[in-house]
Amino acid sequence: MKLIFDKGKPGRRGSSLPKMDVPPENAVPAQFRRRTAAKLPEVSEQDVIRHYTLLSRKNMGVDTNFYPLGSCTMKYNPKVNERAASLPGFAELHPLLPQLRRGGALTQGALEVIYETQRLLCELLGFADCTMQPLAGAHGELTGIMLIAAYHKARGDHARKVLLIPDAAHGTNPASAMVGGFITQTVASDAEGNVDIEDLKKHLGPDTAGLMLTCPNTLGLFDKNVQEVCRLVHETGGLNYCDGANQNAVMGRVCPGQIGFDVMHVNIHKSFSTPHGGGGPGAGPVLVGECLVPYLPVSRVEKRDDGTYTLRYHCEESIGYIAPFYGNFGIILRAYAYILTLGREGLKRISENAVLNANYMRVRLAPYFDQKVDRPCMHECVFSAAPQAKKGVHALDIAKALIDRGFHPPTMYFPLIVHEALMIEPTETESKETLDEFIDALIEVVKLVDTDPESILAAPVTTPVRRLDETSAARNPNLADI
Amino acid sequence: MPYIANTSEDQQAMLAAISCADFTDMWRKSQVTVPEPPLLNIPEGMSEFEVISKLRKLAAKNATELHTFIGAGYYDHIIPAAVSEITGRSEFYTAYTPYQPEASQGTLQAIYEYQSMICRLTGMPVSNASLYDGGTALFEAMMLAIRTTRRRQVVVSEAVSPIFRKMLDAYSSNLNIELIQISAGIDDSAQKELLKAVSERTACVIVQYPNFFGTIEAWSEFNEKVHEKKALSVCSTYPVSLALLTPPGELDFDIVTAEGQSLGNNLNFGGPYLGIMAVTEKLMRKMPGRVCGRTVDSEGKDGFVLTLQTREQHIRRESAMSNICSNESLCALSALVYLACVGKQGLIQVAELCAAKAAYARQLLLEIEGVEAVGGNAFFNEFVIQLPGDAAEIVGKLIDKGFAAGFPLGRYYPGRKNQLLVAVTEKRTKEEIKALATALEAVL
Numbered sequence: 001m002k003l004i005f006d007k008g009k010p011g012r013r014g015s016s017l018p019k020m021d022v023p024p025e026n027a028v029p030a031q032f033r034r035r036t037a038a039k040l041p042e043v044s045e046q047d048v049i050r051h052y053t054l055l056s057r058k059n060m061g062v063d064t065n066f067y068p069l070g071s072c073t074m075k076y077n078p079k080v081n082e083r084a085a086s087l088p089g090f091a092e093l094h095p096l097l098p099q100l101r102r103g104g105a106l107t108q109g110a111l112e113v114i115y116e117t118q119r120l121l122c123e124l125l126g127f128a129d130c131t132m133q134p135l136a137g138a139h140g141e142l143t144g145i146m147l148i149a150a151y152h153k154a155r156g157d158h159a160r161k162v163l164l165i166p167d168a169a170h171g172t173n174p175a176s177a178m179v180g181g182f183i184t185q186t187v188a189s190d191a192e193g194n195v196d197i198e199d200l201k202k203h204l205g206p207d208t209a210g211l212m213l214t215c216p217n218t219l220g221l222f223d224k225n226v227q228e229v230c231r232l233v234h235e236t237g238g239l240n241y242c243d244g245a246n247q248n249a250v251m252g253r254v255c256p257g258q259i260g261f262d263v264m265h266v267n268i269h270k271s272f273s274t275p276h277g278g279g280g281p282g283a284g285p286v287l288v289g290e291c292l293v294p295y296l297p298v299s300r301v302e303k304r305d306d307g308t309y310t311l312r313y314h315c316e317e318s319i320g321y322i323a324p325f326y327g328n329f330g331i332i333l334r335a336y337a338y339i340l341t342l343g344r345e346g347l348k349r350i351s352e353n354a355v356l357n358a359n360y361m362r363v364r365l366a367p368y369f370d371q372k373v374d375r376p377c378m379h380e381c382v383f384s385a386a387p388q389a390k391k392g393v394h395a396l397d398i399a400k401a402l403i404d405r406g407f408h409p410p411t412m413y414f415p416l417i418v419h420e421a422l423m424i425e426p427t428e429t430e431s432k433e434t435l436d437e438f439i440d441a442l443i444e445v446v447k448l449v450d451t452d453p454e455s456i457l458a459a460p461v462t463t464p465v466r467r468l469d470e471t472s473a474a475r476n477p478n479l480a481d482i
Numbered sequence: 483m484p485y486i487a488n489t490s491e492d493q494q495a496m497l498a499a500i501s502c503a504d505f506t507d508m509w510r511k512s513q514v515t516v517p518e519p520p521l522l523n524i525p526e527g528m529s530e531f532e533v534i535s536k537l538r539k540l541a542a543k544n545a546t547e548l549h550t551f552i553g554a555g556y557y558d559h560i561i562p563a564a565v566s567e568i569t570g571r572s573e574f575y576t577a578y579t580p581y582q583p584e585a586s587q588g589t590l591q592a593i594y595e596y597q598s599m600i601c602r603l604t605g606m607p608v609s610n611a612s613l614y615d616g617g618t619a620l621f622e623a624m625m626l627a628i629r630t631t632r633r634r635q636v637v638v639s640e641a642v643s644p645i646f647r648k649m650l651d652a653y654s655s656n657l658n659i660e661l662i663q664i665s666a667g668i669d670d671s672a673q674k675e676l677l678k679a680v681s682e683r684t685a686c687v688i689v690q691y692p693n694f695f696g697t698i699e700a701w702s703e704f705n706e707k708v709h710e711k712k713a714l715s716v717c718s719t720y721p722v723s724l725a726l727l728t729p730p731g732e733l734d735f736d737i738v739t740a741e742g743q744s745l746g747n748n749l750n751f752g753g754p755y756l757g758i759m760a761v762t763e764k765l766m767r768k769m770p771g772r773v774c775g776r777t778v779d780s781e782g783k784d785g786f787v788l789t790l791q792t793r794e795q796h797i798r799r800e801s802a803m804s805n806i807c808s809n810e811s812l813c814a815l816s817a818l819v820y821l822a823c824v825g826k827q828g829l830i831q832v833a834e835l836c837a838a839k840a841a842y843a844r845q846l847l848l849e850i851e852g853v854e855a856v857g858g859n860a861f862f863n864e865f866v867i868q869l870p871g872d873a874a875e876i877v878g879k880l881i882d883k884g885f886a887a888g889f890p891l892g893r894y895y896p897g898r899k900n901q902l903l904v905a906v907t908e909k910r911t912k913e914e915i916k917a918l919a920t921a922l923e924a925v926l
Contacts, residue, residue, distance in 0.1 A: 001587075001784075004595050004822050014823040015562045017831050021912040026837035027844075027861050032698045034728045039602045040826040045564050048822045052568045052592070059588035061576035072578050076485055080530045086566070089541025095752035096552050096889055097545070101878030103886070109543030110751045123523045135614040135753060138795070138807040149656045175795035175805035179625075181656030184800050224513040253509065255519040273485070275572075277812030278589040279579035279611070279772060281754030297652070320652030324555075324617045324645045324741075325752025337537060341484055343527025349483045352505045355512065356493060359500040376500070376512040403585050411581075414796070431487035432496060463584040465785035473777035473789040477766065479608055480598040481776075 001058075001464075003481055004051055008043035015045065039482075058464045059278075060408045066434050068361075070380045070411035070423025071170070071218060073248050073270035078341070081273065081334035090333055095325040098311055111309035114301045114326055117336045118285070124339075124347065125244070125264065126255025127287035131296050132327035137245060138172040139322070140265025140284025141212075143297065145180035146319045147263055147288060148210050148239050150295040154317060160209035160238070166195050168218045168415050173243060182209060189417065193219040193373040195229050204232060210239040215256060216246045218415040219373060220358065220380035220423070222254075230260025239263065239291075247271045248427070249355055249379035252348035262289045268328075272335035283331040297322045353428035354379040357435060361426055364439050368446045372418050380425035384418050393449045393456050395420045400459040400467065401448070405441040484527070544751075549914045550886040551843075553864050553905025554694070555616065555643050556755075557744045559722065559832065560909055561816075562823045565746045569816050579772070579808065583787045589811065590786035593774040596818040603724050603821070604738045605731025606760035610771035612814040613757030613806060616741025617649040620688065620718050622759060622770045622804055623737040624650060627686035627714040628659065629768055629803065635660040636686055637679045641671035641693035642718060644894035650688075668695040668857030668866050673704050680707075686714040686737070691730060692723055695891075695903060696840075696864030697857055705734040721745050721758065721817075723862040725833035737761050746820025747813050756813040767793065770804030835908035836863035839915065843906045846919040852926050856901055864905040866891065866898075870926055873902040879925040885918050 043051075060067065067074040085091065093110055097103040104111070118130040134140035145163070152160045163177040166187045174184045185203050190196040195213065211233045216222045223229065230240045242256040242264035248271040256264050268274050269282035276282070288296065294317040302312050311326075342350060355378055362381035366374070369383035385395040399409030399422070411423040426435055448456055460466065488496070502508040509515075528536070550558050569575060573588060580586030580593075593611045600609035613619040624636055636654075638647060640663055647663065654661050662679050666672040671693050680687055687708050692698045701717070708715045714736040722744045724730075730738045742756030743749070761769050767790060775789035795802040824832060840863040847853055852870035869876050873890035880887040892899035906915065 001591065003591070003598070004818075005598065008825075011827075012825075013828060014564070014825050015828045017560065017824075017828060017835065018908060018911070020835060020838060022838050022842035022915070024834070024838050026834070026841045027858070027865075028698065028726055028837055029860050031700070032727055032860060034724070034726065034732075037826055037830060038725060038729070040599065040824075040829055041822045042825050042827070043822060045562070045823060048564055048819060049567065051822075052819060053571065055588040055591055056568070056571040056573035057588065058586075058591070059573040059577045060582075060585040061573045063572035063576045065585075067576075067578070069578055069581075074576075074578060077572075077576055078485060080534055082570070083534060084537045087538060087541040088546050089538075089544040091748040091750055092546040092558075093544050093751040094550055094552050094558065094749050094886065095556060096554055097548075097886060099893060100552075100881060100886065100890070101874050102881045103878075106545035106548070106881070107751070109540035112540055112543075113537075120524060123521060126519060135618065136806075136808045138805045139614060139618070142805055146652070146656065171794075171796040171799045171802070172805050172807050174800035175798070175802040178800045178802075179653075179657075179805045181658070222512055222514045224515070227516065250514065252521055253514060253518060254516055258519065259516050275575040275812070276578045277575050277810075278577045278586075278592075278815070279811035280808035281614075281810045281813055282808050319655070321617075321645065321648035322652055323753070324615055324649070324755075328753035329751040330748070330754055333537075337533050340525075340528050340533045340536065341530065344521045344524040346483055346485075346527045347521075347524070349486055352508070353486045353488055353493070355508060356488070356496050356500070356505075359502075359508065359512070360496045363500045376508070378512060378514075399582065400584065403582065408585055409582055428486050428488075432492040434487075460584045464587045465584055465783055466779040466781050468583050468779050468785045468787045469777045470787050470789065473775040473787050474792075477773075477789060478776040479766070479773055479789075480594070480601040482598065482601050482607065 004041050005481055007047055008041055010042055012042045012044055014043050014048050065406060065408050066430060066438055067408040068410050068424045068426050069408060070425040073425060073427060075273055075427035076429035077273055077275040081337045084337045085330045085333050104310055108309055111301055113333055113336050115303055115309055117332050120339050121285060121287060125287050126257030128290045129293045129296060130285055130287045132285045132332050133297050133323040134284040134286055135323055135328050136280060136282045137265060137267040137284040138176055140286045141172055141176035142179055143286045143322050144241050144263045144265055145176055147292045147295045149180060150319050151292055152209055159207050162207045163209050164203050164211045166213060167417055169214050170218060173212045193221040194223045194225050197225060200229060200232060204236045208236050208238040210241055212241040212243060214243040214245060216249045216378040219382050220377040222378055227259050245270060246379060249351055251351045253351055257289055263292055268331055268335045273338045274331050274334040281328050281331055283328040295319050350428050357426040357428060357430060361424055361435060365442060368443060380423055382418055383422045385420040385422055388449045389420045391449055393453050395422050397456045398445055401445045401456045402441060403460040404462045407438055407441060548884055548886045551888045551904050551906060551918060552886045554889040554903055555741055556749060557905060557907055558749060558909055559744055559907050561746050564823050565816050565819045568819045569812055574815060575812055580788060587786060590774050592815050592818055594776060594786050596814045597774060599818055599821045600758055600760050603721060604760045605729030606738050607763050608766045609760040610769055610773050612809040613759055613771050614810060615755040615757045616718060616739060617646045619739040619757035619759050620646045621650055621653045623716045623739045624686060626737060626765060626768055627716060630765060631685045631714060633683055633685040634658060635683045637662045637676055637684055638688040639664055639666050639671040639676055641666035641695060642688055642690040643694050646718060669697050669859055671699060677707050680711050680713055682711055684711060684713040686716050688716045690718045692720060692862050695866050696861040698727060698860040698862060701733040722833055725829040742817050745817035747816045754810055754813050756810050756817055768803060770806055772809045832908050836906060839910055840865060840906040843915045846915060850919060850923045864903060866901050866903055869900050869902055871900060873900055876925060880921055883921045885921055887918060
């Protein structure tokens with residue numbers, strides 16, 4: 001398909017603007033002016049709409065296809081939340097307004113949304129306080145790590161430079177630790193997919209700043225030793241970070257703040273149903289126990305005794321500004337609407353059904369794949385396509401064959417500790433019928449491995465393009481049409 | 483229960499299929515044995531109608547009818563209706579990061595077009611698929627310079643957004659980075675002093691163009707001198723201004739970042755926004771964030787993929803170029819559709835309107851007794867005026883009259899207590915500007 005730049009012709013316009021109602025002089029001297037206009041498209045509004053509408057049809061999304069992408073929680077994105085975020089009273093509000101004198105009174109609704117969402121998350125996850133500022137999950141990780149650093153620094157405990165990270169962790173954990181100024185050490189998993197307690201003990205010492213644990217973990221399992229693990233880390237003076245990317249499995253069932261974690265982030269775009277947007281924007285609020293409250297980033301949204309809301313900027317021990325303002329407010333607002341809709345009982349039912357759907361998938365597909373650990377899972381199940389790989393059909397090929405059958409594939413090759421991994425997360429919003437259709441399609445593909453492997457290796461054939469040459473894309477990058 | 487498809491009949495059948503008597507049994511078998519929390523302070527659920535009614539009431543407590551002259555990096559521009567119609571298409575907004583390119587050509591081509599649009603606007607050869615916001619983009623630029631030069635000193639002008647500088651401060655505190663901030667004037671980002679601070683130990687110099695006070699400066703010679711010390715030159719810019727101004731790529735900057743909100747994104751009370759990053763060819767493989775590339779499929783047909791992924795955290799873990807995982811894809815899509823819609827002539831027209839209205843506003847405000855000029859030799863749509871008293875207090879009085887008159891500089895620059903930063907966009911009419919002047923005169 002043509003690029004937008006290949007459409008239109010000189011002089012064509014796609015927008016109308018107000019007339020110049022002041023003298024047309026300005027203060028941009030000639031020496032600062034660009035010599036040639038930026039080469040932007042010259043197209044009509046209809047050209048724009050048709051071009052991008054046609055592009056949108058070359059995508060799979062949750063609204064068009066079952067999207068069981070493990071670890072990403074591709075649940076349905078409720079439309080009322082979109083409606084809420086588009087209300088002009090929120091969408092058009094300038095973030096600097098509450099920082100102006102008497103401006104706070106004009107942003108009370110927005111500040112209440114932030115304050116209330118913080119309060120509800122604290123309650124749901126068992127923590128003392130919360131910042132809504134982190135702009136994504138990985139940004140939340142970095143914020144949490146900066147809080148851990150501030151804690152040790154304040155205590156004069158400068159030797160604590162090591163963050164322990166289990167081998168099953170998301171790649172962002174070690175990367176965030178590095179950006180936060182820590183050294184990382186990897187802790188092994190045991191045969192059941194739990195943290196290997198003996199290996200953990202070997203790594204714990206006076207240089208331990210803390211442990212970052214994904215809970216439930218990336219194998220889709222709840223670590224039965226989690227409280228013991230947290231206790232051991234505390235004993236040596238370290239703090240426990242919970243990567244809450246998988247909180248969707250245990251909402252209303254497990255309060256990480258009450259089982260030994262000192263700090264955690266949640267991915268609003270996973271557990272709290274906000275759209276993934278083709279790769280963002282998300283939001284990654286960070287929750288903390290009492291010991292980390294003094295270090296939270298500024299500003300802090302507070303409630304006064306008279307019931308009004310205000311921003312506090314003077315917090316002496318704060319780690320400072322990690323975002324320009326109060327977080328991805330438009331995303332927080334959607335999450336607030338989601339929590340209000342579901343309420344206490346609804347949040348529990350969400351997790352029950354997420355876990356039920358994943359286990360149903362696991363039990364029905366188990367005969368066809370290997371499993372690293374054969375025990376009931378949480379919100380996602382991880383298989384190994386090793387048996388198929390031996391016959392020359394890999395996880396990638398199976399994924400492509402699923403696309404032809406109308407399904408977005410599961411996550412492939414993650415977690416890294418599972419050979420030929422296929423990680424399936426159905427989420428609670430999908431019905432049993434959809435799960436059955438997907439299971440049948442996957443079984444059909446597995447059977448074709450024996451009878452007609454070529455057809456799988458050739459997939460996909462129904463898509464706008466076939467398999468793409470990624471090697472030459474990386475070797476001779478063409479990143480822009482200039 | 484909303485958003486759950488299984489009926490209780492389904493649930494019973496599925497529980498039986500996984501050999502569980504009930505949900506309690508399911509939790510037990512999946513080894514979730516920690517105590518169940520009571521969650522007493524989370525209310526009961528509400529219906530869709532009740533939720534939206536509650537949120538409408540909250541939205542109504544916020545004032546969006548003010549005549550706004552606040553900018554300071556975040557601007558109230560016109561957004562064509564076509565933008566939200568496209569970003570509201572759920573084929574775009576309910577998709578994930580395009581890891582399966584055959585099922586994501588829509589998102590991928592949009593990212594490629596966005597990258598192209600940013601290159602055309604900034605005059606740089608390479609752009610990534612976007613970062614979180616302008617501030618985190620500047621931090622990533624700083625880290626990119628540090629990785630490339632293997633030096634750990636960074637020199638920053640105080641004419642760079644104070645919000646961004648506070649973010650740089652926070653992020654560098656544990657990283658053994660020497661962050662040197664050089665005080666600046668309204669009309670001069672302290673080029674001489676910046677150059678004096680640059681040495682063989684400097685990774686990069688960070689400036690803003692136009693600077694935080696709205697002033698446009700010449701940078702070519704400056705950058706030449708920075709490069710003599712083998713340091714990199716980084717600028718944070720305001721994309722709409724680039725419709726008129728010499729693009730940073732022609733001024734020899736190595737890394738260009740921007741807050742991209744002004745391109746078709748709502749103010750949203752602080753986010754989501756759009757972090758723009760564009761770099762030279764030489765820095766391409768060290769740049770953070772997602773990147774989309776054009777390639778061909780097995781039949782020779784054109785297509786798009788995420789590429790250069792070996793820089794990223796999911797492959798390199800602790801050796802990655804950054805921990806960044808998502809971009810702000812949907813905000814980048816807003817910017818793309820915005821730029822396509824306003825187009826080549828339209829963006830120039832937007833910029834000309836902004837610049838002319840700002841010049842008119844400044845002239846009118848300076849006619850008021852007690853209001854004085856501060857700098858203002860060359861500016862785009864934002865300028866500083868000196869008031870006869872505390873600017874924060876005066877702004878407070880104007881809020882009561884329906885004007886968000888500007889951003890009092892004393893908030894971040896204690897020595898500039900009486901100074902006000904005023905921004906004017908194409909949305910403001912001549913009448914509103916006149917009314918602002920009248921109102922200001924009345925409260926002085």
